[in-house]
Amino acid sequence: MSIPTSYLLALSAMLFIIGAVGVLTRRNTIVIFMSIELMLNSANLAFITFARAFESLTGQVMVFFVIAVAAAEVAVGLALIVTIFKSKRSIDIDQISDLRG
Amino acid sequence: MTQELILFFILAAVAIVTAISMLVSKNSIYAVMFLVLNFVTVAVLYLLLNAAFIAMVQVTVYAGAIMVLFLFVIMLLGAEKAEKGKDLPWQGPLAILLGGALVLELGYIIFSQQRGLLPGIEAVSESFGSPASIGDVLFNRYLVPFEVTSILLLVAMVGAIILTRDEREEKS
Known part of the structure; x- marks a missing residue:
């Protein structure tokens, strides 16, 4: 009658992989950050799918927490990017290599 | 093919196309806009899956607040086109190779291995996810x-x- 669970999980996996490839290929720190958001979002989709399939609200509550944690993470991460930009005048990930041993 | 399945395929296509567009767009502002579109599409999918409250949280917090924060920072730094200089030559192909390997692994797990274990999506009461x-x-x-x-x-x-x-x- 409706969407098979495996299709939804496959979509979630596709979005996660696109996000992972984004983290691996892009060098703009902000775009890398957005790729991480995309991966979090795909995990949320899997949570919602399982919540629906198992008819348990715990999955949806977990998504609520993931969104709250993502908001906190973005606030701190963007503050870090602004601070790095202030000292380096660039947000290219290749320029941020001061900790190289 | 039911209405829901057709709607799912349209939404899935939009989600994947916007995600890939986010990845390849040179201008960060366009990337943010594609990501907002992706989040809204996923929110509609949540509505299909009886998660109305989470869908609204997704639109207001994710597509609204978080992505506007990204836009603010990009415009504040003037970092629309930050990528200059050369990429590592093997970085792109290697990433696509690893991504392809992950596609195969996850596809195998989702479509063959666990087929009998995954519960189908059955009808639930109206109040589920309210x-x-x-x-x-x-x-x-x-x-x-x-x-x-x-x-x-x-x-x-x-x-x-x-x-x-x-x-x-x-x-x-």
Whole structure:
């Protein structure tokens, strides 16, 4: 009658992989950050799918927490990017290599 | 083919196309816009899956607040086109190779291995995923994690302020 669970999980996996490839290929720190958001979002989709399939609200509550944690993470991460930009005048990930041993 | 399945395929196509467009767009502003479109599409999928409250949270918090924060930072830094200089030559092909390997692995697990174990999506009651039912679970079973989340948000707020504070003003 409706969407098979495996299709939804496959979509979630596709979005996660696109996000992972984004983290691996892009060098703009902000775009890398957005790729991480995309991966979090795909995990949320899997949570919602399982919540629906198992008819348990715990999955949806977990998504609520993931969104709250993502908001906190973005606030701190963007503050870090602004601070790095202030000292380096660039947000290219290749320029941020001061900790190289 | 039912209506829901057709709707799912349209939404899935839009989600994947916007995600890939986000990846390949040179201008960060366009990337943010594609990501907003992706989040809204996923929110519609949540609506299909009886998660109305989460869909609204997705639109307001993710597509609204978080992505606007990204836009602010990009415009503040003037970092629309930050990528100059040369990529590592093997980086792109290697990433696509690893991504392809992950596609195969996940496809294998989802479509062959666990086929019998995955429950199908059956009809549920109208109230499943409504704000009232979510609130009931959130404030009874998950009250302590909920409170911890509020502390986490406070810590993030303080952290962001401390990180971006202008230290020259303090010395004078």
